[in-house]
Amino acid sequence: MKTAFTLLQDPRQNKGTAFSKEERDKYGLNGLLPNVIENLDTQVLRVLGQVDEFEKPINKYIYLMGLLENNETLFFKTVMSNPAKYLPLVYTPTVGEACETFGHIMRSPRGIYISIKEKHRIREILRNWYDKDVRFAVVTDGERILGLGDLGVCGMGIPIGKLCLYTTCAGVPPEYTLPITLDVGTNNKKFLNDPLYPGLRQKRVGGEEYDDFVLEFVNAIKDVFPKICIQWEDFAGAEAVEIMGKYRDKICSFNDDIQGTAAVATGGLLAACYYSGKALTDQRFLFLGAGAAATGIANLLALKMQMNGASKEEAYDRFYMFDVNGLLVKSRKDILDFQEPFVHDMEPNNNFADAILKIKPTAIIGVSTVGGAFNEQVVSNMARLNENPIIFPYSNPTSHAECTAEQAITWTKGKCIFASGSPFAPVTYKGKTYTPGQGNNVYIFPAMGLAIFATEATRVTDKMFITASEALASQVSRSDFEKGLIYPPINSILEVSVNIAIRIAEEIFDSGLAGIEKPTNLEQYIRSKMYQPVYK
Numbered sequence: 001m002k003t004a005f006t007l008l009q010d011p012r013q014n015k016g017t018a019f020s021k022e023e024r025d026k027y028g029l030n031g032l033l034p035n036v037i038e039n040l041d042t043q044v045l046r047v048l049g050q051v052d053e054f055e056k057p058i059n060k061y062i063y064l065m066g067l068l069e070n071n072e073t074l075f076f077k078t079v080m081s082n083p084a085k086y087l088p089l090v091y092t093p094t095v096g097e098a099c100e101t102f103g104h105i106m107r108s109p110r111g112i113y114i115s116i117k118e119k120h121r122i123r124e125i126l127r128n129w130y131d132k133d134v135r136f137a138v139v140t141d142g143e144r145i146l147g148l149g150d151l152g153v154c155g156m157g158i159p160i161g162k163l164c165l166y167t168t169c170a171g172v173p174p175e176y177t178l179p180i181t182l183d184v185g186t187n188n189k190k191f192l193n194d195p196l197y198p199g200l201r202q203k204r205v206g207g208e209e210y211d212d213f214v215l216e217f218v219n220a221i222k223d224v225f226p227k228i229c230i231q232w233e234d235f236a237g238a239e240a241v242e243i244m245g246k247y248r249d250k251i252c253s254f255n256d257d258i259q260g261t262a263a264v265a266t267g268g269l270l271a272a273c274y275y276s277g278k279a280l281t282d283q284r285f286l287f288l289g290a291g292a293a294a295t296g297i298a299n300l301l302a303l304k305m306q307m308n309g310a311s312k313e314e315a316y317d318r319f320y321m322f323d324v325n326g327l328l329v330k331s332r333k334d335i336l337d338f339q340e341p342f343v344h345d346m347e348p349n350n351n352f353a354d355a356i357l358k359i360k361p362t363a364i365i366g367v368s369t370v371g372g373a374f375n376e377q378v379v380s381n382m383a384r385l386n387e388n389p390i391i392f393p394y395s396n397p398t399s400h401a402e403c404t405a406e407q408a409i410t411w412t413k414g415k416c417i418f419a420s421g422s423p424f425a426p427v428t429y430k431g432k433t434y435t436p437g438q439g440n441n442v443y444i445f446p447a448m449g450l451a452i453f454a455t456e457a458t459r460v461t462d463k464m465f466i467t468a469s470e471a472l473a474s475q476v477s478r479s480d481f482e483k484g485l486i487y488p489p490i491n492s493i494l495e496v497s498v499n500i501a502i503r504i505a506e507e508i509f510d511s512g513l514a515g516i517e518k519p520t521n522l523e524q525y526i527r528s529k530m531y532q533p534v535y536k
């Protein structure tokens, strides 16, 4: 039932000063609002003025999240009006600080928290959620939040932020989305001693007990929301790989840190190959970091190389990885199963700059979480070996980026092809201005979400991610590339995502994974399923 109270307190129904005269009379809203009747555009102006008043991004974030809790339509209208401005505020890099301080800045809770102590009542907890046809759950256990490590339940800022991007960047209706945190404790000592930490006050549970909990969660969510797609988010490397592998054939699910990152990196590299005239199969990659993101990117690139005609051996031969203990080589005893395909029969090497001279990569990709690791020596070595070295410092947040855009551009004398995980401001070098591209997963997962939502897909395959990366690369223009961009401008993200979603949806129908009949006009159908930030 609509009452003045529910209309003003329910963020999905609240229109604030935009309630019409008729609505005010009908629902008893007269006097509860100032006399003026405004439209959404005027309300957006007010939001803009207030956001700009705050100096610190974290305060802008707190204000915007408050708005989301108060008036969902106005929030999305604002954020969708200028994604380049608002995405860094509602997601990376600001969300990193939001998670680190989550227990202190938390206002009203959002999403579902399931603690391992409540393993036997997960269905009941999920049924407490307000919406009954949830299609997307972004799920984290908070163990590896961005490059910030174990933040326990404070990692909830990530599922909340990511789901905002599903809507903002691809028009997935928010009422189908649900942020979830699995609370298995934390090993973060600072949090365990913080009276304001809002999670279980115990060390992380691992092993069989953890695996059983995740299994029980998957079974429960399938029962409660049969059309669910799970996006596994910010699990630690080994768990991330294991969970993704274990459930990908059992339930519609994917891991954005692995598969989304892989597709966005592949998309950028395909655009770079196209415009620089060097085939993908002629590139040689050296990764700093050999975890979930690195192996995910390399596996997808290797698949794409095989689709382009290379044998499996030829493809994998083009990838080298360096982790905290040095180059992945045969004599090492600490190689994990998922790293095996990237091990080479070479001398051990603990010096990344030196490994570059030996391996002669055309591209270095930083997914190590080590800020500054691509130092002048590293970048200069790449410039010595390559006319246009590919330099991707992908670690987040900004403080963890392996180098800045300015450093890469200066140290390669403006020759590098650059993309980073966190955004960097334009750089002017010798009179030319370069716009650094951001290899932001936001180019992939919202579009994947829209395609899955519209087609009711039953599984998420690697081929769908390859299709997404090809569709992304095809939207980079020569003029983007000449400005330094290997991704389309972020302000066109909604249109870019729709185009990607259409291509993914084609792939879903072709591979027989759709839950619906193929519509005659796929594009029109997909557009008709998209959320519009307008008052109803």
Ligand code: NAD
Residues within 6 Å of the ligand: 144, 146, 147, 148, 236, 237, 238, 257, 258, 261, 264, 288, 289, 290, 291, 292, 293, 294, 322, 323, 324, 325, 366, 367, 368, 369, 370, 394, 395, 396, 397, 400, 420, 421, 422, 439, 440, 441
């Ligand atoms: P992970 O924990 O699975 O892997 C980290 C890897 O870095 C491990 O192999 C570790 O051994 C290695 N490492 C740590 N210290 C090192 C050092 N000093 N020298 C060399 N290697 C070192 O983490 P992940 O999921 O692979 O993520 C890694 C980073 O990539 C994070 O900062 C994350 O934010 C970033 N990332 C960015 C994007 C993106 O921007 N699109 C997407 C996913 C991940």
